[in-house]
Amino acid sequence: MAGLEDLLAPRARPRLMGVVNVTPDSFSDGGRWLEPSAAIAHGRDLLADGAEILDIGGESTRPGATRPLVEEELGRVIPVITALAAEGAVVSVDTMRAEVAEAALAAGAAVVNDVSGGLADPRILEVVAASGAAYVAMHWRAHADHMRDFAVYDGPGGVVGAVCEELSGRVGAMLAAGIGREQIILDPGLGFAKRAEHNWELLRRIDALAELGFPLLVGASRKSFLGRLLAASGQPPRPVDQREHANTAITLHLARHGVWGVRVHDVRASRDALRVAERLSEEGLE
């Protein structure tokens, strides 16, 4: 397992987490990597493109998705995690279930990425505490089948205030379950019970989330708020596979604000942009 200290050490450039969705129905790439051999090959390609962490998930969280059985989820992710971790990849498991997190950690995962921040299956917090692994707790309000109903942020602090407050509450639960502060990474959960304007506000004011005092992971890649931004006037959202340049601009924005990591489907695009930014910030070399 990758050392927690190295994984969470402060660094100028965000970590690139490449997405491997082993699902039939994810909104951007559902069905493409459902066969273990295809998912493993895709993971290797992402590593070659510069991914530093592979996020392997077996449950689609797109709006309206139905949940797989736990056996199905295990069957999708465990062979892929086992193979890629054995090759030395730093693996994250994208799951809300304690049982899947436990099996993934035993198979070599170093990070548990829980989009529900421990709300869907509270026992996951005990599993993470016992393992000492890194834990990504995302802001979440409800399962995908009805999360749209919860995209309401009309308190005085708006969406940023609510996300900060609700994530702080989750941190309290994590610490109470025995998770160390040094294990925790927070994520604003773009698109999860959020409308487009909520996502933009969270991105614009990402520094307010950083003030919570934890490393931040952000996943904007291919999400529908980008498709809507890029739609030609009066036209439907730009298709998922044509949103990458916009996502790369978000990676650069987040890098300037010092986030710990970005969760992306096209690792090379973000990697190339970060390389340019780094080169431009070097001084006195010539």
Ligand code: PMM
């Ligand atoms: N988004 C998705 C899935 N998992 N995990 C974290 N931590 N943050 C996210 O924003 C996030 C996530 C949905 O996107 P996908 O279906 O393309 O994987």
